[in-house]
Amino acid sequence: MTAGCCSHPKRCTGKAAASSPPPRARPEHAPQIRLPPRRRRGDPAKVTGMTALHTTSTLRSRGMTARQIRSAVDIGMLRRLRVGQYASGPHDEPLEAAIAFGATLTCASALQRKGVWVLERTEHLRLDQSGHQSRGALRGARRVHWGQGTSLDGVDDVATALLCAQRCMGREALLCSIDSALHQRRITRSHLGFLSGTSEGRWALRSSDARSESGLETLPRVRLRRLGIRVRPQVPFPGVGRVDLLIGDRLVLELDGDEWHSTPESRESDRRRDAALIAMGCLPLRAGFTRVVHHWPALERQVLEIVRRDEHHWHGRRRREALDVPGFG
Numbered sequence: 001m002t003a004g005c006c007s008h009p010k011r012c013t014g015k016a017a018a019s020s021p022p023p024r025a026r027p028e029h030a031p032q033i034r035l036p037p038r039r040r041r042g043d044p045a046k047v048t049g050m051t052a053l054h055t056t057s058t059l060r061s062r063g064m065t066a067r068q069i070r071s072a073v074d075i076g077m078l079r080r081l082r083v084g085q086y087a088s089g090p091h092d093e094p095l096e097a098a099i100a101f102g103a104t105l106t107c108a109s110a111l112q113r114k115g116v117w118v119l120e121r122t123e124h125l126r127l128d129q130s131g132h133q134s135r136g137a138l139r140g141a142r143r144v145h146w147g148q149g150t151s152l153d154g155v156d157d158v159a160t161a162l163l164c165a166q167r168c169m170g171r172e173a174l175l176c177s178i179d180s181a182l183h184q185r186r187i188t189r190s191h192l193g194f195l196s197g198t199s200e201g202r203w204a205l206r207s208s209d210a211r212s213e214s215g216l217e218t219l220p221r222v223r224l225r226r227l228g229i230r231v232r233p234q235v236p237f238p239g240v241g242r243v244d245l246l247i248g249d250r251l252v253l254e255l256d257g258d259e260w261h262s263t264p265e266s267r268e269s270d271r272r273r274d275a276a277l278i279a280m281g282c283l284p285l286r287a288g289f290t291r292v293v294h295h296w297p298a299l300e301r302q303v304l305e306i307v308r309r310d311e312h313h314w315h316g317r318r319r320r321e322a323l324d325v326p327g328f329g
């Protein structure tokens, strides 16, 4: 395989060029161009998803000449984003557009890319107050933040993204992302002191709970507690495992993310869990993203009807027995 016919630059090792070197008179010939074959630990070239970012200095340090860099751009192996910055691999339009503008993806955009749960998936850019960016960035982005400095890989770290988010997201959306970041250990609580600067941040810090794995668990937890209802996340049940939310003693609210509950195997597993909970006398209730985020009032009414009948509590002998079971009482 020659590099010129390969659609995946990372597979172009240049071995074909070594066995059959092209004439110097054809610098545009692809086998002369070698992209960095792999990323080494501590390498300044950052990989975001499948897109690799390079600077002129990193390309030069790996043996590419200025002429080879230009040729790589000409044949599409490298994409020139702005002066001294290039991308290779699959096209990442939001990231490459941000870098081209001299901006950094931040807030919800950065958190989502770091694997943190976000309620809204709109594009958020941060522009360097002291830098010189194209004003075009302001036209394309949904939300624009201002700050100092840019990130080498075009994406803010979790702390910087949350700092922007506390003045941008609603307080519930902010709490969802904080819970998720804590749960995934993307950040520790001791590094969240900057959130005390706003009322939204202080409320989110007070309300945060690293046991909640996603916003689908965070939103019902804080909304039902606001109504004075006792809700506990990730309560273990014998023979079942942890349930997402336990309301009172026996009403179990399982929150199903689409990505984990859409296969036949996962649905069968859910049915077995529900059957086991019902056999124990619990009331399992399931809800997915649409019901929690878009149809919350209807779901809340269902929960409140059960709570008003006091069916979320054990009574009599069952209450006394339950006190001996871990997770109850």
Ligand SMILES: [Zn+2]
Residues within 6 Å of the ligand: 106, 107, 108, 124, 143, 145, 164, 165, 168, 169
């Ligand atoms: Zn924002």
